[in-house]
Amino acid sequence: MLDVRSIVGLRRLDLDERLRDTVAGSVVMVTGASSGIGAAAARSLGRAGATLLLVARSEDRLQAVAQEIVEAGGSAKVLLTDLADPAATQSLVDGVQRDHGGVDVLVSNAGRSIRRSIELSYGRFHDFQRTIDINYLGAVQLVLGLLPTMREKRRGHIVNVSSLGVLFGAPRFAAYLGSKSAFDAFLRCVAPEVRGDGVAITSIYMPLVRTPMIEATQVYGLLPGLTPDEAAQRVCRAIVERPVCMAPRLARAGCLARDMAPATFERLLESVYRVSDDSAAARGDGDARFEVPRFQFVLEQIGRVTSRLRSQDA
Numbered sequence: 001m002l003d004v005r006s007i008v009g010l011r012r013l014d015l016d017e018r019l020r021d022t023v024a025g026s027v028v029m030v031t032g033a034s035s036g037i038g039a040a041a042a043r044s045l046g047r048a049g050a051t052l053l054l055v056a057r058s059e060d061r062l063q064a065v066a067q068e069i070v071e072a073g074g075s076a077k078v079l080l081t082d083l084a085d086p087a088a089t090q091s092l093v094d095g096v097q098r099d100h101g102g103v104d105v106l107v108s109n110a111g112r113s114i115r116r117s118i119e120l121s122y123g124r125f126h127d128f129q130r131t132i133d134i135n136y137l138g139a140v141q142l143v144l145g146l147l148p149t150m151r152e153k154r155r156g157h158i159v160n161v162s163s164l165g166v167l168f169g170a171p172r173f174a175a176y177l178g179s180k181s182a183f184d185a186f187l188r189c190v191a192p193e194v195r196g197d198g199v200a201i202t203s204i205y206m207p208l209v210r211t212p213m214i215e216a217t218q219v220y221g222l223l224p225g226l227t228p229d230e231a232a233q234r235v236c237r238a239i240v241e242r243p244v245c246m247a248p249r250l251a252r253a254g255c256l257a258r259d260m261a262p263a264t265f266e267r268l269l270e271s272v273y274r275v276s277d278d279s280a281a282a283r284g285d286g287d288a289r290f291e292v293p294r295f296q297f298v299l300e301q302i303g304r305v306t307s308r309l310r311s312q313d314a
Contacts, residue, residue: 015237016048019044019048019240024049025051026051026104027051027101028052028053028105031055031139033062034054035056035058038054038110038161041235042069043065043069043072045236045239047069047074050075052069053077053096053100055083057080057081079095079096083139089145092145093141093142093145096146102153103156105239106142106156106157107159107239110134111134112134113131113173114127114130114173114175114282115172116172131176131179136182136186139183147190150199154198155198157202157239158199159204159235159239160187160202161231161235162205163205164205164251165180166180166181167247167255168254168258171276172276172278202242202244202246206231209226234246
């Protein structure tokens with residue numbers, strides 16, 4: 001009899017084989033490829049035989065990821081770009097069209113996260129500008145530049161690495177989730193227009209992933225989360241299966257609860273807000289002494305709800 005680890009290993013092997021069948025010889029662009037989910041996904045795609053176009057702002061880290069891919073027998077090219085800069089993004093698109101004839105798959109993963117209460121945001125309009133520039137406008141410009149060639153070739157896939165919070169909101173994430181939700185809505189509008197041309201659009205609503213993006217908020221260290229490799233496997237599965245969206249069961253349960261009892265759901269989020277606190281980074285005081293203890297109650301509540309939902313799914 002196969003144990004759980006053997007079953008997981010077989011599923012991973014099956015995914016690797018299907019990914020190779022899907023992307024071998026294809027041109028795949030991964031944004032935010034210098035670390036975290038982007039780097040892990042790029043490594044997997046490189047092993048599967050894709051030609052990787054690695055996009056980010058950090059040249060040293062991008063070069064390191066590219067070197068890993070090449071040393072493993074893959075193909076990767078570093079395209080140093082700040083996607084918050086429209087001129088740089090247009091230059092990226094022009095170069096990719098000229099040198100590669102476009103891309104077959106775009107993994108839109110680059111992003112900026114800010115966790116800060118609205119009270120601390122009154123004088124920080126630039127937080128909203130920074131998140132919208134990279135999470136929405138830069139991502140949209142890239143799609144607008146690469147989509148026409150996909151439609152002409154009658155094949156292509158855009159994979160949006162999104163967040164669970166887009167599905168039902170979260171306190172202290174107005175800047176981040178506002179921008180991520182805007183891109184999500186943009187893609188949902190575009191998808192039915194391009195599906196008939198052979199172009200699929202997939203949004204992956206990721207739970208917490210342990211990447212450098214979350215390091216400023218200490219309480220995240222207490223919450224369950226995916227490793228970058230586990231998150232990258234979801235990206236790879238999306239590329240193989242081309243679903244409209246991917247979300248954990250708990251996320252779908254949360255959306256159902258919000259739709260069935262919106263006032264109750266909002267009160268729950270209010271409770272989460274009241275018993276938690278802004279991070280030391282958000283407060284700008286470098287003092288995290290209140291952050292972890294006050295979040296213990298939230299963890300207990302999440303644990304109880306999670307246990308009930310899992311027992312109902314079983």
